[in-house]
Amino acid sequence: MSTAEKRPITIALAGNANVGKSVIFNYFTGLHQHIGNWPGKTVEKAEGKLHFKGHVMDVLDLPGIYSLSAFSIEERISREYIAIQRPDIVINIVDASVLERNLFFTIQLLELEAPMIMALNQMDLAKGKGITINIPQLQKSLGIPIIPTIATRGVGLGKLLDKAVKIAKGMKLKSTNMRYGREIEEKISKVTKLVEKIPVEYPPRWVAIKLLEGDEEIRKIVGRIDQKIVSSAERHARDLERIHGEPCSTIITSERYNVANKIARGSQRITPPRGPSLTERLDAVTTHPVMGYPILIGIMLLILFTVFTVGGYLSGFFEDVMGPIQGAFGGELGELIGEGVFGGLIAGIAIVLPFILPFYLILTLLEDSGYLPRAAFMTDNFMHRVGIHGKAFIPFILGYGCNVPACLGCRIMETERERTIATFVVTLVPCAAVTVVVLGLVGAFVGIHWALALYLLNLVIIFILGRVAFKVLPGEPMGLIMEMPPYRKPHVRSVLKETWMRVKDFVYIAFPLIIIGSVVLTGLKVGGLLEPIGDTLSPVTVGWLGLPAITGVLLIFGILRKELTLVMLATLMGTANFATVLTPTQMIVFAIVVMYYIPCIATIAALVKELGWKKAAYITVFEIAFALLLGGIAFRLLTLA
């Protein structure tokens, strides 16, 4: 083997969402995969390694998308990667049961002129819908090799790889002769001739099409080199608009769909099965205007219950096992190691992890089975009032358990804007630890109606701040537009693998932060700095909030775990009868501050992972300021009364 041949073959998996892409990715790469973010972006990037018949391959799973426009980051990332990084081969994964819509995307990939083969996946689903596909015919129309597959059962995947290797190793592909309507083609070739004269990284014909479509990014790129080409393309686009009476981007999108429709009709035969499908029957119940809601509530309760019983059990178990280690170190340095490092580690393993694990498992299951979009469908209207759409419902509800999985769950939102709003809103939801403080302090010593009032106030605040974020954040607000994939039996292996990958990924990001936070706090304690800090903070705690000076220290510890504020209050005051140390007003003010003041360190870690450092910092700072403001106002109002 020559050295050149030892370079790994790069494969990119591209396709719509819900076509079984991740099943194929998992099948190829097993546990040799890494889920991270695209550089500088908060879009997930899944890569993996594969050894196949003596070849080493790097497999990249591109985001599940429907188009290659410049409107979403996922789409921009995908087209940049395919056109500029130039993988050796692109495998277009296609859902055979929804051929036309999938071919629309295939046609766009063909425009990018990358070496490509197609995995015609979910052949079993297609068969169930009474669809038979004439593969040689489809192959002829598209001009690329097509391998029929059923990824969930591993059917056809070996063949797919064989083909991929052959093409990556230089097997010639017939150039496709995918062409659009005559007048559109005329314009495309005119603009292509202009683009061919300038150096661009993208294929000239593709650039020409994008210029005609008015693609902002490509216009900028070409405009930097030669503004005249951009304006010439604009003129041609206007010509087309005059003929068709529609915006040029719509004309071209329609034209692609026309081609997709023609190819699909020419190569498939549909004999619809008699009687409603499983999905139709399930949908009749799960999205039923009356029955749907009790089912939704039932499922939510089941999730909360499962996450917290399983989590609680695991949490207790780990704490029993690992707790003793914490105290096993003597001396100041020992305390730093014991309480700081191991305390942090234990907090991570015993408190965060047990809840994350079942949550991820359930979320992946719900996603895989197809229920998630139904839940979003049912709740879209409620969530709209908070400035987010139905998809954020499940993370929102889970926020009442723990903000960490809730933040991570917000990744199902499609645009960055929607993800930011949802994540922000979710951090305002009082988690179980906050509930401990609110019920244990206000509920027990001031009265349960006060505790309930705080929760009501919380809902009002979520509503207001959600609306504000919706108004303030830049970008076009994107309402709900979502595919409702058919229900299906979750693929156990994929679900488990995906859960494992996500947990691993979270541990890498969150644990260092938790441990560092813990060490710093223990360091402050060992160094005897807690009291001075409490004193320094007293203008705020005593002056503004009307709380005892000691609460400053408590609030700092609360960053680690919010329920610690209550636990430490008892320790520091030497009593669990808080009525003797705090007035009712102080309790309410304290609970309010704890409720809002900062996402705990693990939540901050989740924020960093999902939104990046900058936004995580903004949210953290905002929430501290907001909590202090609200606490101060509450203090003044309550003392007035």
Added chain:
Amino acid sequence: MITESTEEYLEAIYYLYERGKTATTTSVAKELKVAPASATQMLKKLAKQGYLKYVPYRGVTLTPKGEKIGKKVLRKHRVMEKFLSTLGLPKSRIHKDACALEHHIPDDLERAIYQRFEGERLRPPGAPSNVVPLTGLLDGQKGIVSFIGGGRATSQRLADLGLTPRTEITVVKSALFHGPLMVSVRGTTLAIGRGIAAKVFVGVK
């Protein structure tokens, strides 16, 4: 029992009132294409029955009782016109038939037809009258995508998912409480928020 001609008169007076015109014997007679003398007589009769106040040579104003009827009949007339126009009847017949139907259509049937055209007012000027927003379709009803309003990103996204002009789309169901619509297009099922759906205009047969 209110007679047809009572309804006709009250409708005409309400119509004039709606346009900010004073209803006089002359204008009412002109509106109803009757002789001023018979209009005078009828108005006097209606005034006696408490539907309107009539001041000779000055004009008439509807009492609340009369206004209620006039308004309802006029609305029925408009709804029927809209309904008839979607059937593709010639313009000349539409007005005449609506005039006849407005007196006979039960209130609840009128409401049902009105619901069907809900959001009709959202239709941009100049669009053909059988084009309605997606939100105006009933569950199970089909339409042909005519055009999509709203922001560029949203309309591109809808087009990418298959909602291009001249595509057939079916409303499968809509969620409660003004929630999103479930639609089926090109062999797939999509959920579309109501705000967006109101900007998708479809032609109905």
